[in-house]
Amino acid sequence: MNFKGLGVAMITPFDYKGKVDYDSIPEIVENIISGGADYLVLMGTTAEVPCLSSKEKKNIVNVVSRVNQNRLPMIVGIGGNNTSRVISEISQTDLSPFGAILSVSPYYNKPSQEGIYSHFSEIANISPLPIIIYNVPSRTGSSVNPSTFIRLCEENEKIYAIKESSGDLSLAKEIIKNSSPEIQVISGDDAMTLPILLTGGVGTISVLANALPKPIVNLFKHVKNGNLNEAYELNHHLMDIIRLLFEEGNPVGIKCLMELMGTCKKNVRLPLVSASSDLINKMEETLNNSIFNFS
Numbered sequence: 001m002n003f004k005g006l007g008v009a010m011i012t013p014f015d016y017k018g019k020v021d022y023d024s025i026p027e028i029v030e031n032i033i034s035g036g037a038d039y040l041v042l043m044g045t046t047a048e049v050p051c052l053s054s055k056e057k058k059n060i061v062n063v064v065s066r067v068n069q070n071r072l073p074m075i076v077g078i079g080g081n082n083t084s085r086v087i088s089e090i091s092q093t094d095l096s097p098f099g100a101i102l103s104v105s106p107y108y109n110k111p112s113q114e115g116i117y118s119h120f121s122e123i124a125n126i127s128p129l130p131i132i133i134y135n136v137p138s139r140t141g142s143s144v145n146p147s148t149f150i151r152l153c154e155e156n157e158k159i160y161a162i163k164e165s166s167g168d169l170s171l172a173k174e175i176i177k178n179s180s181p182e183i184q185v186i187s188g189d190d191a192m193t194l195p196i197l198l199t200g201g202v203g204t205i206s207v208l209a210n211a212l213p214k215p216i217v218n219l220f221k222h223v224k225n226g227n228l229n230e231a232y233e234l235n236h237h238l239m240d241i242i243r244l245l246f247e248e249g250n251p252v253g254i255k256c257l258m259e260l261m262g263t264c265k266k267n268v269r270l271p272l273v274s275a276s277s278d279l280i281n282k283m284e285e286t287l288n289n290s291i292f293n294f295s
Helices: 022-034 054-068 083-092 113-126 146-155 171-179 190-199 213-224 226-243 252-260 277-288
Strands: 005-009 039-042 074-077 100-104 131-135 157-165 182-187 204-206
Touching: 005 213, 039 054, 054 074, 083 113, 100 252, 113 131, 113 146, 131 146, 146 157, 146 171, 146 226, 157 171, 171 182, 171 190, 182 190, 190 204, 190 213, 190 226, 204 213, 213 226, 226 252, 226 277
Parallel strands: 005 039, 005 204, 039 074, 074 100, 100 131, 131 157, 157 182, 182 204
Antiparallel strands: none
8 A cells, every 4th residue: 555645544523422423424534535635544543542442443434434435545543552462453353444554653661662673573474454653752652763663664564654753854854864765754743744745755644634635635736746835835824723733632623623614523532621712712713814715
């Protein structure tokens, strides 16, 4: 599977009672597809997957698959800090709807680089699908060093992409500089999409694109066509919204935006809490002053 272009880290909508709002999923999927996205990412951090039951996860995948009808490739998040449990989950999951697995670097345990290497090597050995390594030190407490990732790619044919969410552009640059052209670096942070594209990254897995896929697709087009002034200007406008998305955590901000746009409710599950009145007001003001059409 090729990970170029726009991937969307899908949210899980909840109703006022905290139940999965399956009725809102079709509109979310159709908005993403009509907006020009290249693939869907299910069961990632943005989906609040730690707070979903196994039954809910299966039901969400079924609904998304039914609506998608194979129009876009799909990726599933399967990761954790217990290697044997991750391997067991991969073995027991119906992977037929998916083209790849997104697997986060082990969190909380804070393994050494050798531990991270061994963790992903074990996973790659049993996985029937390609593995995208997800590097997000702010959540895991440790970072996948570029040398570790490159070593994994060289020794495991199933590993050739990383979702880089460290916020440190130098890590992406080092990977791109020192690895083969087949290795793909994907931005995992909306704020870093443009810098990583200009560095040689292949795309982004976006939170914002749940609501606004079209502007991000246009950003890609500007970069591809060499229209960098237009890319910088568009990115400047997007940053006003992106900053608010993460002010109270993810997916609190994106759900706030989507409720204001009439797509779904802003509800999240504990330990997260829904957007504050302050964030709602700031998001609403930003939308009113935005160049984008939210109708």
